[in-house]
Amino acid sequence: MTSAQASDRIVFRDVSKFYGEVLGVNKVNLEVTPGLTGLVGPNGSGKSTLMHLMTGLLRPSRGEISVLGVSPGCPEQLFHLVGYCTQYDNFPNGSTGLSFLRFALALHGYSNREADERAWAALGRVGLSDAANRRIAGYSKGMRQRVKLAHAHCHDPRVLVLDEPLNGLDPMGRAEMIDLFTDLAKEGRHIIVSSHILHEVDVISDGVIMIHGGAIVAEGGIREVRGEITSHPIQVLIRCDQPHAVASRIFELEHVVEARIIERDGLLVRTRDAADFFTQFNRIVIDTGVVVETVVPADESVHAVYDYLIGEGQGGGSA
Amino acid sequence: MTTPSNLLQRRQAVTLARHEIRRSLFSRRSLAVYVLVTMPLALMLLRALFMPGSLRADATHATTEFAEVFHFFLLRFVVFFANAMIFVRLFRGEILEKSLHYTLLAPLRRTVLVVGKYLGGVLSASLVLVITTTMTYVLVYLPHGSAGLQLMLSGSGIANLVSYLLIVVLACFAYGALFMLAGLFFKNPMVPAIVFLGWETLTPFLPTFLKVLSFVHYLVSFAPIPVNLGAFALLAQPVPRWIAFFALAVSSGLLVFAASRVARRLEVTYSAD
Numbered sequence: 039m040t041s042a043q044a045s046d047r048i049v050f051r052d053v054s055k056f057y058g059e060v061l062g063v064n065k066v067n068l069e070v071t072p073g074l075t076g077l078v079g080p081n082g083s084g085k086s087t088l089m090h091l092m093t094g095l096l097r098p099s100r101g102e103i104s105v106l107g108v109s110p111g112c113p114e115q116l117f118h119l120v121g122y123c124t125q126y127d128n129f130p131n132g133s134t135g136l137s138f139l140r141f142a143l144a145l146h147g148y149s150n151r152e153a154d155e156r157a158w159a160a161l162g163r164v165g166l167s168d169a170a171n172r173r174i175a176g177y178s179k180g181m182r183q184r185v186k187l188a189h190a191h192c193h194d195p196r197v198l199v200l201d202e203p204l205n206g207l208d209p210m211g212r213a214e215m216i217d218l219f220t221d222l223a224k225e226g227r228h229i230i231v232s233s234h235i236l237h238e239v240d241v242i243s244d245g246v247i248m249i250h251g252g253a254i255v256a257e258g259g260i261r262e263v264r265g266e267i268t269s270h271p272i273q274v275l276i277r278c279d280q281p282h283a284v285a286s287r288i289f290e291l292e293h294v295v296e297a298r299i300i301e302r303d304g305l306l307v308r309t310r311d312a313a314d315f316f317t318q319f320n321r322i323v324i325d326t327g328v329v330v331e332t333v334v335p336a337d338e339s340v341h342a343v344y345d346y347l348i349g350e351g352q353g354g355g356s357a
Numbered sequence: 358m359t360t361p362s363n364l365l366q367r368r369q370a371v372t373l374a375r376h377e378i379r380r381s382l383f384s385r386r387s388l389a390v391y392v393l394v395t396m397p398l399a400l401m402l403l404r405a406l407f408m409p410g411s412l413r414a415d416a417t418h419a420t421t422e423f424a425e426v427f428h429f430f431l432l433r434f435v436v437f438f439a440n441a442m443i444f445v446r447l448f449r450g451e452i453l454e455k456s457l458h459y460t461l462l463a464p465l466r467r468t469v470l471v472v473g474k475y476l477g478g479v480l481s482a483s484l485v486l487v488i489t490t491t492m493t494y495v496l497v498y499l500p501h502g503s504a505g506l507q508l509m510l511s512g513s514g515i516a517n518l519v520s521y522l523l524i525v526v527l528a529c530f531a532y533g534a535l536f537m538l539a540g541l542f543f544k545n546p547m548v549p550a551i552v553f554l555g556w557e558t559l560t561p562f563l564p565t566f567l568k569v570l571s572f573v574h575y576l577v578s579f580a581p582i583p584v585n586l587g588a589f590a591l592l593a594q595p596v597p598r599w600i601a602f603f604a605l606a607v608s609s610g611l612l613v614f615a616a617s618r619v620a621r622r623l624e625v626t627y628s629a630d
């Protein structure tokens with residue numbers, strides 16, 4: 039990896055973390071590129087440990103970590119680049135939203151005036167301007183979540199690490215925060231989001247990291263990850279005007295293991311060779327002259343991939 | 358942020374110190390410290406109320422009485438425990454409150470974090486204890502009327518007060534560094550604090566080679582009026598003030614250095630605490 043690449047990536051090299059004799063994460067190798075990355079895994083799988091390691095709140099027992107070329111062991115450099123919204127729901131006693139952010143920004147070296155401006159801007163961005171001077175102890179769960187998000191991004195970091203950032207937010211708040219994360223990612227930042235709500239991770243993430251039992255089980259774009267799971271045929275949903283005719287032709291293909299009519303105009307196909315399937319399907323469409331409305335992958339989602347890789351072993355599909 | 362590194366570190370240390378002063382002096386938890394420092398004042402008020410008339414006339418007693426109160430109550434109890442309460446909380450308080458990570462998520466060297474918090478603790482403890490000592494001093498002389506006031510405001514009276522205040526401030530530096538380290542190291546730092554109080558209390562009865570391992574041995578070198586430590590006390594040569602100052606400064610510095618080493622390895626695992 040070149041130094042230019044190193045300064046643009048979050049890299050874990052053979053990282054392990056043990057709490058005494060208890061395994062936190064084991065031999066993690068990762069390279070996270072800019073964009074919105076979802077971190078998915080069941081409770082206790084090592085998501086928060088991974089995030090703590092990335093931000094220096096934990097030190098690795100083994101291996102090396104580099105965040106945009108900076109070691110998490112150098113907080114004086116790291117936290118100019120990184121903001122972290124942890125899962126902890128506690129705040130310094132007596133703080134108001136504004137004083138909490140002002141103190142954080144003062145530690146970043148901003149003057150009183152700059153700290154004030156940035157604190158107000160960050161609180162505005164998460165919709166807390168009206169509650170800025172109220173004590174955090176009196177905030178609702180959703181407001182506390184918002185003030186933590188404001189704390190994480192008030193200094194304009196290039197990397198935002200967000201541990202279950204949508205917890206406690208109402209549907210409107212979730213939508214607003216998802217928009218905020220998407221905007222920040224579009225600006226070329228790294229946004230790493232852990233969530234147990236797979237649907238949300240699916241909607242917002244460019245890539246996904248799946249962790250289970252302290253080990254990374256999959257990493258990359260959701261399509262690539264799904265493509266590598268050969269044990270489960272890929273599912274394709276076709277909507278057309280002659281599903282029975284298409285089904286009979288498709289069944290002749292060697293790699294198709296199932297073709298099932300669903301509803302009136304839907305056909306669900308399971309195939310072991312997606313690339314060949316799409317080539318052959320184009321030919322069938324031309325030959326039969328069917329009118330095709332949609333052809334979409336039915337299990338190229340975080341949820342499906344999670345189920346295949348982790349959920350089945352857990353006896354369920356949610357993290 | 359492109360503030361030069363040294364300037365940024367100084368700013369961060371000042372920000373942390375101011376934050377700690379607010380937390381130490383104006384939070385709900387500081388109530389225990391205020392109750393503690395009110396005790397000698399209450400004691401002196403009771404003494405003033407119930408002092409026999411014959412004693413009121415003789416102000417010379419006040420000087421030795423304050424020396425005894427200072428040695429056996431102010432220094433060994435009030436100053437000791439006020440420092441324990443303030444400095445143990447610098448880190449342990451935030452760990453128990455589960456809010457330490459917010460400070461650790463700042464672009465801050467852990468050494469600066471330790472120094473900033475320590476300075477905040479020293480300033481808070483010194484302010485509270487200097488005021489308490491001064492008020493206690495005044496309350497010892499006040500019942501003796503104009504003769505007492507004259508003695509208190511005389512050259513030697515003021516010089517004595519300055520010496521006592523110097524002891525209090527030096528104690529804040531030394532005990533402060535020790536308790537801050539204890540707060541980083543132990544889950545329940547009050548246990549080692551009480552063990553150390555026992556050690557400090559036993560100092561007069563220890564042989565010289567063990568006396569040197571206590572802070573109070575050096576602190577009393579600055580005391581203007583010697584006190585009778587009892588029949589079983591083992592007398593030792595008083596430590597010259599410059600050596601005492603040097604010993605306290607070096608030991609405080611070493612303890613702060615040790616605390617910064619521990620802070621550098623500090624991890625956030627609240628569930629374990």
